[in-house]
Amino acid sequence: MSALIQALRAALDYRQPLLAELHAQGTDCYRLFHGSQEGAGGLTIDRYGPQLMVQSFHSSLAREDLLALHAAVEHALQLSLLLVYNDRSQGNSRIDRQDPIYRAEEAALADLVGHEWGLNYRVRGRHAGQDPLLFxxxxxxxxxxxxxxxxxxxxxxxxxxxxxxxxxxxxxxxxxxxxxxxxxxxxxxxxxxxxxxxxxxxxxxxxxxxxxxxxxxxxxxxxxxxxxxxxxxxxxxxxxxxxxxxxxxxxxxxxxxxxxxxxxxxxxxxxxxxxxxxxxxxxxxxxxxxxxxxxxxxxxxxxxxxxxxxxxxxxxxxxxxxxxxxxxxxxxxxxxxx
Ligand SMILES: C[S@@+](CC[C@H](N)C(=O)[O-])C[C@H]1O[C@@H](n2cnc3c(N)ncnc32)[C@H](O)[C@@H]1O
Incomplete structure (x- = not known):
């Protein structure tokens, strides 16, 4: 198992009690991996309702790492999530690559809805701005x-x-x-x-x-x-x-x-x-x-x-x-x- 997946597994384990609390509060938008503090600087993994938003800020993710982290999150949450990978490591480089692993499915880029404190929020994997629509x-x-x-x-x-x-x-x-x-x-x-x-x-x-x-x-x-x-x-x-x-x-x-x-x-x-x-x-x-x-x-x-x-x-x-x-x-x- 790569060091990244090991770090992600530790982050997911650490969050188990929090996730149960958040789900009970009507929240399905949260950070699953805060790389700078959890072993992979420049990488964040967030859940926005039905979507898994992976962002890299320092260097691009290798295809096998992206696949493995998606699988590790789905396994820990017992859910399938629509993957969007926004690589922000080189000035506005969110563009999909040729390799289909990096390309988000159409459904992942559609207008979706996430929840926080029982409220509905618009979720959009890519839009005119760089940051996701909810901090x-x-x-x-x-x-x-x-x-x-x-x-x-x-x-x-x-x-x-x-x-x-x-x-x-x-x-x-x-x-x-x-x-x-x-x-x-x-x-x-x-x-x-x-x-x-x-x-x-x-x-x-x-x-x-x-x-x-x-x-x-x-x-x-x-x-x-x-x-x-x-x-x-x-x-x-x-x-x-x-x-x-x-x-x-x-x-x-x-x-x-x-x-x-x-x-x-x-x-x-x-x-x-x-x-x-x-x-x-x-x-x-x-x-x-x-x-x-x-x-x-x-x-x-x-x-x-x-x-x-x-x-x-x-x-x-x-x-x-x-x-x-x-x-x-x-x-x-x-x-x-x-
Ligand atoms: C970091 S976001 C603020 C986050 C926000 N408080 C929230 O609840 O998510 C920065 C916002 O400030 C706005 N902004 C930046 N400079 C501004 C200015 N001079 N006057 C009004 N809005 C400004 C941007 O359009 C952007 O929506």
Missing amino acids: LDLRSARGWVKRHSQGKSVLNLFAYTCGVGLSAAAGGASEVCNLDFAEGNLAVGAENGALNPQLEPMQFIQSDYFPAIRQLAGLPITQRRGQKLPAYPRLQQRQYDLVLLDPPAWAKSAFGTVDLLRDYQSLLKPAILTTAENGVLICCNNLAKVSLEDWREQVLRCADKAGRPVREWQVLPPAADFPSRDGQPPLKTLILNF
Whole structure:
């Protein structure tokens, strides 16, 4: 047996109790192998409902390894799963190879449905973006939101495919607003809404973060000298009871730069001001090189400086399908009570 399959078997054994728990909760989307921590850096194996999504980030998988890992997962889960292998080891190299082993079946690339916390989510093996449509390490946060959003107004910032918004709607939120600048991501959010017709409809705002959050927070929108700003939707100043801030590590737009390493504060301060008195802000930082302690200090200091000191805070670690040997998972999540 290859070292990879041995490592995968150990990962599957370790997850048995977790998988039983997840299945009982109505979840069939989870990480089965987190290579960087489980013996094969640059390889991830995820289940998305009926699909098995294998992704390699450093080097391509050999055909016999791909076949063997598919078989090992199906054996451990006692299920057949539709295999999609996305090799991301050389810039946009997701294209199917000639060898049929690497080619996904048509059924694996069709629009599928996965489940998390009893909700339906769109699953698509390949689409315009690189990442799968649901980030699995944020499952704990989505669960927390579902349990704590009864009667609350909820703002989901950098909403992507609106999983947090959907969880809030399922938790009985009085109102859910998802904000993102990417039309395609919000369109998947709308599909996710339609896949759960029992829920109250969500709102979607397609806008750059900076002008949107600054208007909501009642802050001026600054223009770089000599540069005319593109048009943006006009919003009224207001606050929400529960706000989620989960930005990408780095992104540049005409309105500003999202930079979690050098400038978390310019994202955080307006989000704090948009959180109601006695409200909750959940904020995330997915940069592995930022330590939880340093970032938490920054966050608490920023809240003090904004005149909105945090009353209580709590760390929400990812679930056990994202093990971290050093106790420092890349995705850090803080729940701040004001
Ligand atoms: C890492 S995803 C966020 C994950 C998301 N919170 C979730 O629940 O899965 C990053 C998202 O930020 C959006 N984005 C990046 N820069 C933005 C900006 N300046 N304004 C608005 N959205 C932005 C992208 O379109 C993408 O959907």
